[in-house]
Amino acid sequence: MIKVGIVGGTGYTGVELLRLLAQHPEVEVEAITSRSEAGVRVCDMYPNLRGHYDTLAFSEPDPRRLGACDAVFFATPHGVAHALAGELLAQGTRVIDLSADFRLRDAEEWARWYGQPHGAPELLEEAVYGLPEMHRERIRQARLIAVPGCYPTAVQLGLLPLLEAGLIDAEHIIADCKSGVTGAGRGAKVPSLLAEASESMKAYGAAGHRHLPEIRQGLGDAAGGAVGLTFVPHLTPMIRGIHATLYGRLKGEPGDLQALFEQRFAEEPFVDVMPAGSHPETRSVKGANVCRLAVHRPGDGDTVVVLSVIDNLVKGASGQAVQNLNLMFGFAENAGLAVPALMP
Numbered sequence: 455m456i457k458v459g460i461v462g463g464t465g466y467t468g469v470e471l472l473r474l475l476a477q478h479p480e481v482e483v484e485a486i487t488s489r490s491e492a493g494v495r496v497c498d499m500y501p502n503l504r505g506h507y508d509t510l511a512f513s514e515p516d517p518r519r520l521g522a523c524d525a526v527f528f529a530t531p532h533g534v535a536h537a538l539a540g541e542l543l544a545q546g547t548r549v550i551d552l553s554a555d556f557r558l559r560d561a562e563e564w565a566r567w568y569g570q571p572h573g574a575p576e577l578l579e580e581a582v583y584g585l586p587e588m589h590r591e592r593i594r595q596a597r598l599i600a601v602p603g604c605y606p607t608a609v610q611l612g613l614l615p616l617l618e619a620g621l622i623d624a625e626h627i628i629a630d631c632k633s634g635v636t637g638a639g640r641g642a643k644v645p646s647l648l649a650e651a652s653e654s655m656k657a658y659g660a661a662g663h664r665h666l667p668e669i670r671q672g673l674g675d676a677a678g679g680a681v682g683l684t685f686v687p688h689l690t691p692m693i694r695g696i697h698a699t700l701y702g703r704l705k706g707e708p709g710d711l712q713a714l715f716e717q718r719f720a721e722e723p724f725v726d727v728m729p730a731g732s733h734p735e736t737r738s739v740k741g742a743n744v745c746r747l748a749v750h751r752p753g754d755g756d757t758v759v760v761l762s763v764i765d766n767l768v769k770g771a772s773g774q775a776v777q778n779l780n781l782m783f784g785f786a787e788n789a790g791l792a793v794p795a796l797m798p
């Protein structure tokens with residue numbers, strides 16, 4: 455058994471880590487932090503965890519206690535991992551950061567999008583972008599993981615096969631994405647209120663969302679050069695889930711797109727290419743560490759449409775974080791992640 459710590463345990467991704475780790479055969483949760491709820495037992499705040507964590511209580515973030523863990527997850531707003539990751543790495547603790555702190559390779563670009571200076575540029579070189587479908591071998595060796603964002607996970611997985619094969623015009627890609635409200639975190643915010651978010655849908659961040667540079671960076675790696683991307687996120691009245699509809703302009707006759715997708719993800723335990731003609735539903739991945747994809751070519755024309763769904767809190771955050779932990783420690787890649795989605 456390894457010992458892990460979680461910084462930011464009261465948020466949605468923190469409690470989702472607890473839910474997944476409760477079934478992990480190799481992991482014991484040693485410490486879970488919350489400054490506002492220090493002293494409260496996790497099962498008193500989250501009764502779904504009763505019977506799984508009956509004594510574990512939230513505590514103040516203490517670098518020495520966290521440094522005694524084999525790995526620490528950061529499920530915190532951006533900037534928090536910048537301040538603590540170096541100290542933990544120096545104590546031999548591996549760090550898996552669910553925030554955006556180490557996702558962009560360029561510290562200045564990070565500062566532009568996040569509106570504050572990068573707090574740990576010296577760690578960027580060793581940080582590995584934790585998308586296993588692209589960087590599995592580097593993740594196995596990593597000490598510091600930047601877990602991809604939720605929209606970036608859905609978009610990159612849907613477009614990788616097309617860009618790697620050079621089949622679409624990389625200058626003109628469109629990602630039209632919808633998210634459930636847990637994507638905005640647990641903190642009280644007016645747009646997340648029931649009366650604001652239910653029975654309604656709206657786009658936001660059309661002029662430039664902070665996931666845009668992250669997605670461009672990942673797609674650029676797959677394409678082998680810069681990509682042009684229009685990314686428009688939307689808030690939808692559901693609790694969990696991301697649905698990405700991705701459009702690419704085919705450069706020529708693409709061959710069998712269904713076979714391309716099936717071959718690209720044949721060995722991937724957490725990417726499901728659905729049969730030709732399918733329309734994946736967000737509810738089919740609820741609670742599961744899975745990305746379901748379908749590829750379409752309407753009217754055999756020059757546009758390819760990829761449909762990609764994930765649970766933002768699982769493959770889009772905490773499940774992907776556990777998948778990274780499994781790779782880093784040589785555990786079965788699906789340890790703690792084997793449950794099917796919840797349907798209906």
Ligand SMILES: NC(=O)C1=CN([C@@H]2O[C@H](COP(=O)(O)OP(=O)(O)OC[C@H]3O[C@@H](n4cnc5c(N)ncnc54)[C@H](OP(=O)(O)O)[C@@H]3O)[C@@H](O)[C@H]2O)C=CC1
Pocket residue numbers: 461462463464465466467468487488489490491515528529530531532534552553554602603604636637638639640641766767770771
């Ligand atoms: N929600 C989602 O779908 C996704 C979220 N993410 C990212 O994961 C991270 C966590 O998200 P989410 O769970 O939604 O966030 P929440 O806002 O729901 O929770 C944040 C947690 O961080 C703690 N925290 C806040 N500030 C600090 C601080 N300065 N030092 C230590 N702890 C702090 C809070 O507890 P307390 O204040 O009591 O200490 C709380 O437990 C964010 O970076 C988010 O962008 C990534 C992908 C998807």
Ligand SMILES: CC(=O)N[C@@H](CCC(=O)OP(=O)(O)O)C(=O)O
Pocket residue numbers: 552553554602603604605633634635636637638639665687689
């Ligand atoms: C619905 C909603 O508000 N979603 C969040 C994105 C999810 C997220 O937490 O992204 P990071 O991990 O990069 O911070 C947003 O658009 O800001």
